[in-house]
Amino acid sequence: MIDRDLKIVTSNWKDCDSIPANEKQGHSFCYSCLMKRSKPCEPCHLIEVFATGVCKKFEIEDPLDNKTKLVELSPVFDDYGNVTMVVRHSKDISERKSVERVLQMREKQQAAVAKLGQDGLAGADLDTLMLESVKLVASTLDVEYCRIMKHEDSNSVMIAGVGWGEECHSDSETENDGKNIIFCYTLYSGERAIVHENKTQKKFSGLSLLKDQGIVSGIDAIIGSKDKPFGTMNVHTTQKRVFTNDDMHFVQSVTNVLAESLSRKETEENLKEYAKELEDANYLKVLFTDILTHDLLNPANIIRGFTEELIIVEDEDNKKKLLDRIHKNNEKLIYMIESASKFIKLESIDDIRFEEQDFVPILEKVIRNFGPEMNKMDIELDFKSARECPSLINPLIEEVFLNLLSNAIKFSPPKGKITIDISDIGDKWKIKVNDVGPGISNEDKAMIFERFRQADKGSVKGSGLGLAIVKRIVELHNGEVGVDNNPLGKGSVFWFTIKKAL
Known part of the structure; x- marks a missing residue:
């Protein structure tokens, strides 16, 4: 209790070791005994309570033990309502303040990581x-130095930093000038923390400490993976401070954000490079198509013309046979060039325009064109369609009919039979081409529609592109394509679907 003269009247401090014994016995002034001052504090909260009669609360750093205290001043009134005494109550809140500081620091750290992640x-x-990250880390942890070192070959170069000048951009060791003697380093190796205190006050360099311990000093976090790091973030301070696990996790969170941004940037660069490669590949595809259709196809057509003329005028049988071989192989070459050119063009198409049209006349035209070839092999064709089949199609659909019927003829034996059937399956038409050829094994069915893949058909060979062209055109029509065994026995049933015009 303190009177109006600011003297301590009575107290419970007999067990308080921080107050001298002689002051405990007399009625010393509160400011000299409690605050270690030669005159009253300014402002003096006691005088304020005596004047107003209102309680007062405030926090101080107690000079007696350097702990944070909560001080409460309560007035004591006489019978006339005058303040005669003030009760001073002091409570140690150091632990609570420490927890509050930790929570505030964590909140700042989380906000900093969230901001960097958002950016x-x-x-x-x-x-x-990166520049923003070093500023945020330095500000959040209240340190003087924070930098990002990028590893390039065997050297490290600073690319962003706070507190370091141009002369400190390398990892070269510098002598301590004695002004900032290193007090403590917190060393991290995995989950284990080692605190190295310089109790002898002998000068030593943090880099020397690193070499001696063989582990990372202070808060040094890797940016990226250990196997392929981009660099490190280094945090240091001249304060007498031991960094905590929370501090370490905060810096690691920041480096994780940077690593993710670097990874995203690398992915973007790879996508740009891939897009450029695709663009170059498309250019080469167009160039190759031009070469096929002009530089290769034109000479093949010239050979066709000359061999046809020679076959007409040649009288000798042996020479006619040789010319006939040349002609047949040249026809095969022309077919392969034309097929490859068609397929390349189809691969570069993503969308086609449809028109409402009956596809039956298109199919009948293809059948008529193959008439002489079927007559030559005495092949019977069974196709009867009295109805119209209005569909949403593109003129490319003729190529599907042409390839399927051509294959059926090619793989049918002499005097064989080909059946073409059209089914109504709801919102689509299903067209089937049945043959009685050698058939296709179940293993081969999964691959025959892939480009340059053929089923084993003995002596019968093709370009490997016909069915790939069929599949691509049907897919552009949003339809399906497949092959089944002929239910009547030997042979295959190739089928595809196209949308009706509803």
């Missing part, structure tokens, strides 16, 4: 993001 996701420039 990274928004696609911020990497140089800007």
Whole structure:
């Protein structure tokens, strides 16, 4: 209790070791005994309570033990309502304040990581993001130095930093000038923390300590993976401070954000490079198509013309046979060139225009064109369609009919039979081409529609592109294509679907 003269009247401090014994016995002034001052504090909260009669609460750093205290001043009134005494109550709140500081620091750290993550996701420039990260880390942890070192070959170069000048951009060891003697380093190796205190006050370099311990000093976090790091973030301070696990996790979270941004940037660069490669590949595809259709097809057509003329005028049988071979192989070459050119063009198409049309006349035209070839092999064709089949189709659909019927003829034996059937399956038409050829094994069915893949058909060979062209055109029509065994026995049933015009 303190009177109006600011003297301590009575107290319970007999067990308080921080107050001298002689002051415990007399009625010393509160400011000299409690605050270690030669005159009253300014402002003096006691005088304020005596004047107003209102309680007062405030926090101080107690000079007696350097702990944070909560001080409460309560007035004591006489019978006339005058303040005669003030009760001073002091409570140690150091632990609570410490917890509050930790919570505030964590909140600041989480906010800093969230901001960096948001900027990274928004696609911020990497140089800007790194500079912002070192500023945020330095500010949040209240340190003088924070930098990002990029590893290039055997050297490290600073690309963003706070507190370091141009002369400190390398990892070269410098002598301590004695002004900032290193007090403590917190060393991390995995989950294990080692605190190295310089109790002898002998000068030593943090880099020397690193070499001696063989592990990372202070808060040094890797940016990226251990196997392929981009660099490190280094945090240091001249304060007498031991970094905590929370501090370490915060810095690691920041480096994780930077690593993710670097990875995203690398992915974007790879996508750009891939897009450029695709563009180059498309250009080469177009160039190759031009070469096929002009530089290769034109000479083949010239050979066709000359061999046909020679076959007409040649009288000798042996020479006619040789010319006939040349002609047949040249026809095969022309077919392969034309097929390859068609397939390349179809692969580069993503969308086609449809028109409402009955596909039956198109199919009948293809059948008529193959008439002489079927007559030559005495092949019977069974196709009867009295109805119209209005569909959403593109003129490319003729190529599907042509390839399927051509294959059926090619693989049918002499005097064989080909059946073409059209089924109504709801919103689609299903067209089937049945043959009585050698058939296709179940293993081969899964691959015959892939380009340059053929089923084993003995002496019968093809370009491997016909069915790939069929599949691509049907897919562009949003239909399906497949092959089944002929239910009547030997042979195959090739089928595809196209949409009706509803």
